[in-house]
Amino acid sequence: MNDTQHNSWIYGVVPAGASLKELERRPGLPEVWLVETSDLAAIVGDEPAQDASATREQALVHARVLEAAIVDAPVVPFRFGTVVAGGDEEVGTELLKGYRDQLSQLLARFEDYVQMTVKVSYHDDVVLQEIIESQPEIAELREQARGDEDLTRAVRIRLGELINAALEQTRALDANDILEELRPEAAAVAADPPETEFMVVNAPLLIKRARVQEFEAVVERLADEREERMHFTLLGPMPAFSFIDVQEPAWASSPS
Amino acid sequence: MAVQPSPGGALERQQETSSLADVVGTILDKGVVIDIFARVSLVGIELLRVDARVVVASVDTYLRFAEKANRLQLGAREPEALADVVGDIAGAGSKGVSEGKTKGALEAGAQKLQDILNPDDDEAREPARPRRRQR
Numbered sequence: 008m009n010d011t012q013h014n015s016w017i018y019g020v021v022p023a024g025a026s027l028k029e030l031e032r033r034p035g036l037p038e039v040w041l042v043e044t045s046d047l048a049a050i051v052g053d054e055p056a057q058d059a060s061a062t063r064e065q066a067l068v069h070a071r072v073l074e075a076a077i078v079d080a081p082v083v084p085f086r087f088g089t090v091v092a093g094g095d096e097e098v099g100t101e102l103l104k105g106y107r108d109q110l111s112q113l114l115a116r117f118e119d120y121v122q123m124t125v126k127v128s129y130h131d132d133v134v135l136q137e138i139i140e141s142q143p144e145i146a147e148l149r150e151q152a153r154g155d156e157d158l159t160r161a162v163r164i165r166l167g168e169l170i171n172a173a174l175e176q177t178r179a180l181d182a183n184d185i186l187e188e189l190r191p192e193a194a195a196v197a198a199d200p201p202e203t204e205f206m207v208v209n210a211p212l213l214i215k216r217a218r219v220q221e222f223e224a225v226v227e228r229l230a231d232e233r234e235e236r237m238h239f240t241l242l243g244p245m246p247a248f249s250f251i252d253v254q255e256p257a258w259a260s261s262p263s
Numbered sequence: 264m265a266v267q268p269s270p271g272g273a274l275e276r277q278q279e280t281s282s283l284a285d286v287v288g289t290i291l292d293k294g295v296v297i298d299i300f301a302r303v304s305l306v307g308i309e310l311l312r313v314d315a316r317v318v319v320a321s322v323d324t325y326l327r328f329a330e331k332a333n334r335l336q337l338g339a340r341e342p343e344a345l346a347d348v349v350g351d352i353a354g355a356g357s358k359g360v361s362e363g364k365t366k367g368a369l370e371a372g373a374q375k376l377q378d379i380l381n382p383d384d385d386e387a388r389e390p391a392r393p394r395r396r397q398r
Binding site: 019020067070071084087089113135145163166167170202204226227231233234238239240241244245246248251 | 275278289291294324327330331332337
């Protein structure tokens with residue numbers, strides 16, 4: 008190993024002595040190791056090669072290592088791309104000892120929680136059909152829009168615009184309805200922007216670890232009730248990526 | 264830890280992040296930052312940011328909606344085939360980006376997404392640099 012240019016990739020921090028059985032067991036992960044001090048341990052690996060493909064792979068790996076770790080222990084997830092210049096010794100002294108108080112506080116604060124993310128998308132043909140059938144103007148424009156592409160361009164833009172407006176409206180109603188059902192189950196809810204045009208809800212939720220199964224049951228019920236119009240995906244448990252967003256200036260100014 | 268699908272099977276359960284599309288939304292620009300340490304300047308990180316672009320309605324969107332509405336056979340409520348969805352993703356990825364370099368990378372990203380979406384391709388789940396392991 009070339010120590011002069013070596014960086015250590017930081018996945019996250021867990022309590023010292025944590026037995027990360029799932030991380031050892033789960034296939035398809037790269038080599039990672041723990042750097043421990045008296046009460047904290049960093050999950051560390053090598054940094055990826057400097058090219059786009061390796062970066063994409065590392066993004067998957069970063070998430071999957073932390074997902075495996077949180078099965079067995081509380082985890083403070085580090086932002087993708089964080090490295091410590093140096094090897095295990097620097098990780099121990101500069102990161103774990105240098106930030107011991109802040110890291111310990113974060114571990115304590117999120118100890119009992121995991122993040123679950125609910126993603127809901129419309130079956131696009133179903134919701135389009137609803138929109139066309141419910142709005143005579145859209146149905147009319149749709150008839151006019153058949154034929155020569157150049158001649159009907161303005162009509163088609165207007166048609167698409169109206170569909171978009173109708174979609175926004177129905178999305179707002181459905182999203183609100185779903186989030187109202189989820190909110191009582193969660194300690195906190197974040198609303199991420201939709202990833203695709205037909206996405207309804209993209210919500211990371213902070214869930215008590217002990218209540219994950221109850222939460223899953225609620226999401227299952229919502230998915231079953233809405234199966235005709237929407238598709239539900241539930242991701243996690245994962246570390247509280249969307250709820251631990253701490254920058255150093257905030258640490259400096261927050262009371263301890 | 265394993266969870267059985269609900270009897271109706273309506274809920275898709277993902278306990279491990281398996282697609283780049285999901286991971287970008289999950290981890291990019293999230294998690295603890297310690298400014299004192301170098302954030303490695305990864306070549307691909309800007310491309311990940313492009314992957315995470317927020318959907319903004321535009322004329323392109325409107326024309327695509329209009330085309331979708333025109334193709335729709337009213338009364339025939341069949342879910343879109345996965346191949347069509349992937350086609351849409353690949354198309355959306357290369358649309359509206361004028362710089363050749365970025366476009367190429369985006370197409371590569373869409374291609375990768377296709378690889379990951381293809382359940383027969385076990386290699387898509389392996390990391391880029393498989394470690395030598397004792398067997």
